[in-house]
Amino acid sequence: MPDQKATSTRFKLIGTVIFIFTLFIIAWYFNYPEILLKKPQSIHFPRQADCASLALNYYQSDMDFFHPEIHNLTSDDGTSGKCAPSELPFLYYxxxxxxKMFGYHDFIYRIIxxxxxxxxxxxxxxxxxxxxxxxFWSVSLPLILLSSPVIAYYANNYLTNTSALAFVIMAWFYFINYYIHGQHKNLYxxxxxxxxxxxxxxxxxxxxLSLAIIFTLEGLNIIRCHQDGRRIFGNGLKRIIPYIPGVIIIFLWIVYAHRxxxxxxxxxxxxxxxxxxxxNTxxxxxxxxxVVKIWFTQYFSIWIYFFLIILFIYxxxxxxxxxxxxxxxxxxLIPIVLLYVLMQFFMLKDHDYYTINIYILPIFIIISSFSLMKQKHYRLFKSLILKSLFFCFVIxxxxxxxxxxxxxxxxxxxxYYMLHDYYEITPFLEQNxxxxxxxxxSISGETQLPLYLMNRKGWIEHIETQFGEGEKILYNRDSTGIxxxxxxxxxxxxxxxxxELIVKPYLQSYATNLVGRFNKIHIFDLVNKNPNFTIPERKILQSILCDAEQVTNDSKDYLxxxxxxxxxxxxxQSDETSWSGKYSAKLNPSHPFGMTITLPQVKTGESFAIEVKYSGVPEKGLIxxxxxxxxxxxxxxxxxxxxTVPGWYNISAEFFVPGEMDGKEMKIYLWYTGNDSAYFDDFKITRYSSYSFVNKVTEGHRDK
Structure with a gap:
């Protein structure tokens, strides 16, 4: 018997070494060492920046656990960043x-x-x-979880979701050990x-929650989860007491955060x-x-879905x-997960990380199926052919x-490629x-990421919708907001x-005193307005108007x-209504596109100002x-x-030609996404040449 125990311990140690070594190899293969050095970026960078901002603000403030803050100053009527997430901020703290111990470095966050x-x-x-x-199975099966692109991406990221999933797995390890051995320390x-x-x-x-349902049904003598017929929670309520304080603390925090x-x-x-x-539909x-087009193959590959379905049927x-x-x-777990999906359905459109803690379901399917296979089909369980095939499957x-x-x-x-300069600008700000x-x-979009990268508190271009429960508040979207x-x-x-100054002309009156320039980023003093910077007029290359009045003889094209x-x-072309003249373009589900022009060989730096008159459901008509x-x-x-004409709107768009479009053809067209009919008239396109700015930077400041 001692020899058996020693052999079992030796094999367990060998398995442990193999598994840890395998994790190191995969981490290297996934390029985790390089990724660890990256600041928030890529998919769902806004939420990454939020998490990183919470941690950095704790560090730079008085470490008050109950008063979390972020860089974006939208709270207290735009004067503070006091903002609490629904999760307890243990990780951020x-x-x-x-x-505090090692200095501020983003890689510390990713490493943890x-x-x-x-x-x-x-x-x-x-x-x-x-x-x-x-x-073999103990080492290889957990790698199925790591083979999910969603898990692989967020495992060394800034969000708390994968850490929560990891703690769930740890909790079940100890609970199943309690189930097997009955030791109270495992329960705690x-x-x-x-x-x-x-x-x-x-x-x-x-x-x-699934475990709570099992406890309730056991108490009602409806089910038994011990194979010998005993209850898991032998003494009833006494065994669930360790779980109650944690649940209470979590829900108290949610109430506190909301308040x-x-x-x-x-x-x-x-x-x-x-x-x-x-x-709506x-x-x-x-x-x-x-979900089908973007995220489905990010959760798992199609073959993993088949694998899980086969295991579940088995x-x-x-x-x-x-x-x-x-x-x-x-x-x-199945109805719990389905209810969660229905309750957070809207968020699944853009947020793959909302599914991370659903992965506990496939984890249990894997555990249960292979435990069953060992018991019922041992030869298959031990088959070298099956293990060889599964090894290739995992690889x-x-x-x-x-x-x-x-x-x-x-x-x-x-x-990162769009905001590259912000990732390096912090020393420049301090020097100036x-x-x-x-x-x-920050004039760089609707995310606080630039504020975090610069490590400066402030305001972004933000539309506060108050979750649809109040009036919209525009931050820095017009001169009033600025x-x-x-x-x-x-x-x-x-x-x-x-x-940005061209496509958002309301900024121009505030962009008069240039403090400094870091690559493409320009910094303007809003207190000292002594002018040292001007924006020259853009040169018009082409002005095109399609007024819907003339078509070719075959009615195929407008002139x-x-x-x-x-x-x-x-x-x-339709004579039912028009903004000017006699005709307009009538678009509907049968003909959703209209007034399409193809421009040959646009150049990087050129810009376009486009507008059209529109009669229809707002936001259904697009340029x-x-x-x-x-x-x-x-x-x-x-x-x-x-x-000014009742029933009509003015739709406009303005943009610069990016580098990837240099020398290529560009299509500009109208699109109606509604289910009825809408009308477009006087489609005007103004094309400007590449611009150059002439300005002087205040003495004592420098460019990069």
């Missing part, structure tokens, strides 16, 4: 403590998150070894890790759900379309022999995850007297590039007003500019305002 998740994978390995007593450790899971993300409590945000008039973080029953269809067919605790946990899917990971970081749409305490207006930020204390306006350029879809293939270039950002 821990990172801030480490910043990565270590927590890898520890969760290690516990997955340990749990499987307890149940299967097989090194399980309760501790379930608390941490729920504290990091409330969705980490999914499987604890904290109310007190500070903060709507930045959501503490509510976005259920499917609050959505079109919105629901759009979510489904996004478990159902042999349910009488399945491990009762694992089986019932899965059966109760392929690790490659699959790596390729998707590379796409996320190396894609041209990665925000723009201090940590100085507040700024002045509001100045009145609240903004000292500098930091503009991503000078193109422009003066120089007979061709616009496609002349068939949409689109695109390359011949939309993956190269696609622009659909429009402004729509009521026209």
């Amino acid at each position: 821990l990172v801030a403590i480490l910043y 998150n990565t270590l927590i998740f890898f520890l969760g994978l290690f516990y997955f390995f340990r749990l499987l070894y307890v149940l299967l007593n097989d090194i 450790l399980s309760a501790l890790f379930f608390f941490l899971a729920g504290a990091f993300k409330i969705t980490g409590l999914f499987s604890l 904290y945000n109310q007190i500070h008039d903060c709507y930045y973080f959501s503490t509510r759900s976005f259920p499917i029953w609050d959505m 079109e919105a629901t269809r759009n979510v489904i379309k996004a 478990m159902l067919v042999n349910r009488l022999s399945a491990h009762p605790l694992l089986f019932y946990t899965i059966m109760f 392929y899917h690790l490659w699959y995850a790596k390729s998707k990971l590379d796409e996320r970081y190396n894609n041209k749409e990665n925000i 007297g723009i201090l940590l305490k100085d507040t700024v207006i 002045q509001h930020s100045i009145d609240k204390g903004a000292k500098y306006m930091i503009v991503r590039d000078l193109e 422009s007003f003066s120089d007979s350029l061709l616009f496609e879809f002349g068939i949409t 689109i500019a695109s390359a011949l293939t939309s993956d190269v270039f696609y622009y659909n950002e429009n402004t729509i305002i009521p026209d």
Whole structure:
């Protein structure tokens, strides 16, 4: 017997070494060492910046756990960044403590998150070894989780979701050990890790809720989860007491966070759900379309779905022999997960990380199915052929995850390439007297990422919708918004590039005193308005007007007003109504596109100002500019305002030609996305040559 125990210990140690070594190899293969050095970027960079900002503000403030802040000053009528997330800020606070010890470095944050998740994978390995007593399956099966592109991406990122999932796995390791051995310390450790899971993300409590259902049904003598017929919680309520304080603390924090945000008039973080029953049919269809086209193969590869379905069917067919605790946990997890999906349905359109704690369901399917296979089909379980095939299966899917990971970081749409200068600007700000305490207006989009990268508090171009429950508040979207930020204390306006000043003319009266220039970024003093900077007029290359009055003889194309350029879809000409003249373009679901012109060989730096008169449902009519293939270039950002003619609107768009379009053809067209009919008239396109700015920088400041 001692020899058996020694052999078992030796094999367990060998498995542990193999698994840890495997994790190191995969981390190297996934390029984690390089990724660790990256600041927030790529998919869902706004949420990454939010998490990183919470940690940095703890570090730079008085470390008050109950008063979290961010860089974006939208709270307290635009005077503070006081804002509480729905999760307990344990991770942010821990990172801030480490910043205090070792200095502020983003890689510390990523390392902590990565270590927590890898520890969760290690516990997955340990749990499987307890149940299967097989090194191969215990090492290889957890890698299925890591082969998910979503998991691989967020495992060493800034969000708390993967850490919450890791704590769930740890909790189940100790609970199953309690189930097997009955030691109370395992029960307490399980309760501790379930608390941490729920504290990091409330969705980490999914499987604890499943366990609560099992406890209730056992108490009612409806089910038994011990194979010998005993109850898991032998003494009833006494065994669930360790779980109660953690659940209470989590829900008290949610109540506190909601109240904290109310007190500070903060709507930045959501503490509510976005259920499917609050959505119309079109919105629901759009979510489904996004999940199928964008996210479905990011959650797992199609072959993993087949693999999980086969395992689930195998478990159902042999349910009488399945491990009762694992089986019932899965059966109760399914409706819990489905309810969560329905309650957060709207968020699934753009947020892949909302699914991370759903992964506990496939984890349990894997554990239960292979535990069943060991018991019922041992020869198959031990088959070298099956293990060889599965080894190849795992290797392929690790490659699959790596390729998707590379796409996320190396894609041209990665925000890093658009905001590259912000990632390096902080020393320049300090050298030019723009201090940590100085507040700024960031003209670089609707994210606080630039504020975080610059490590300066301030205001962004933001539309506060108050989750649709109040009036919209425009931050820095017009001259009134800019002045509001100045009145609240903004000292500098930091503009991503000078193109912003062209497409947003309301900025120009504030861009008079240039403090400094860092590559494309321009910094303007909002206090000292002594002018040293001017914007020259752009030179018009081409002015085109399609007034819908003339079409070719075959009605295939419209003719422009003066120089007979061709616009496609002349068939949409209608005399039912018009803004001017007799005709307009009538678009509907049968003919959704109209007035399309193709311009040959546009050049980088050229700009376009486009407008059209529109009669129809607001925001259903769009001006689109695109390359011949939309993956190269696609622009659909429009402004729509009521026209002086009743029932008509003015839609406008303005943009600069990006580098990838240099020398290529560009299509500019109208698109109606509604279900009825709408009318477009007087489609005007103004094309400007590449511009150059002439200005002097105040003495004592420098360019880069």
